[in-house]
Amino acid sequence: xxxxxxxxxxxxxxxxDAVINCSSSKALYSVHWYRxxxxxxxxxxxxxxxxxxxxxxxxxxxxxxEKKQQSSLYLTASQLSYSxxxxxxxxxxxxxxxxxxxxxxxxxxx
Amino acid sequence: xxxxTQSPKYLFRKEGQNVTLSCEQNLxxxxxxxxxxxxxxxxxxIYYSQIVNDFQKxxxxxxxxxxxxxxESFPLTVTSAQKNPTAFYLCASSIDFxxxxxxxxxxxxxxxLTVV
Numbered sequence: 732x733x734x735x736x737x738x739x740x741x742x743x744x745x746x747x748d749a750v751i752n753c754s755s756s757k758a759l760y761s762v763h764w765y766r767x768x769x770x771x772x773x774x775x776x777x778x779x780x781x782x783x784x785x786x787x788x789x790x791x792x793x794x795x796x797e798k799k800q801q802s803s804l805y806l807t808a809s810q811l812s813y814s815x816x817x818x819x820x821x822x823x824x825x826x827x828x829x830x831x832x833x834x835x836x837x838x839x840x841x
Numbered sequence: 842x843x844x845x846t847q848s849p850k851y852l853f854r855k856e857g858q859n860v861t862l863s864c865e866q867n868l869x870x871x872x873x874x875x876x877x878x879x880x881x882x883x884x885x886x887i888y889y890s891q892i893v894n895d896f897q898k899x900x901x902x903x904x905x906x907x908x909x910x911x912x913e914s915f916p917l918t919v920t921s922a923q924k925n926p927t928a929f930y931l932c933a934s935s936i937d938f939x940x941x942x943x944x945x946x947x948x949x950x951x952x953x954l955t956v957v
Binding site: 733822831 | 939
């Protein structure tokens with residue numbers, strides 16, 4: 732039931748774009764995105780609900796494809812501060828429990 | 842400032858000893874959670890509580906215990922029955938239980954437990 736995140740890791744140059752995917756084998760109610768820097772607490776980015784619109788602000792946005800049971804996180808013109816591990820959490824209709832993916836490590840180089 | 846506080850940040854325990862990790866929040870949140878994080882893995886739910894005096898087991902509750910006597914506090918005890926307790930433990934809270942639109946979770950800074 733754990734969602735699958737891809738890629739597992741990505742290295743970018745500052746200013747490049749990145750896409751991180753989160754896929755589930757079960758029908759989803761919502762998808763949650765968080766970023767965690769090494770040794771720190773995860774920080775909330777956004778929640779996407781079934782039937783909702785694409786969310787985001789400026790250079791970080793996300794979409795939720797209900798048919799494919801997949802969410803994608805888009806980071807545009809990446810900055811050094813975007814480095815960290817990105818986690819998606821999925822909530823299924825059946826039990827409302829948040830289940831986390833294994834994370835995608837993003838490294839931004841100057 | 843409102844937030845969620847975990848203590849201590851680092852904890853060393855001898856095998857066979859119980860240890861309690863503290864988690865306090867002043868956000869007036871009903872829901873609180875304990876997660877375990879191991880290298881290269883996502884967060885795994887140990888216990889959660891939707892309301893005072895009520896809590897439920899998560900996916901990996903064996904060897905752990907919790908209490909929720911006050912809304913603000915949700916301590917986690919790692920017992921000697923936990924076979925591999927060395928990990929990073931994160932406490933979180935949200936205004937409502939997971940899945941609803943307003944369930945942004947706020948995390949504490951974590952406690953790194955090492956069994957020696």
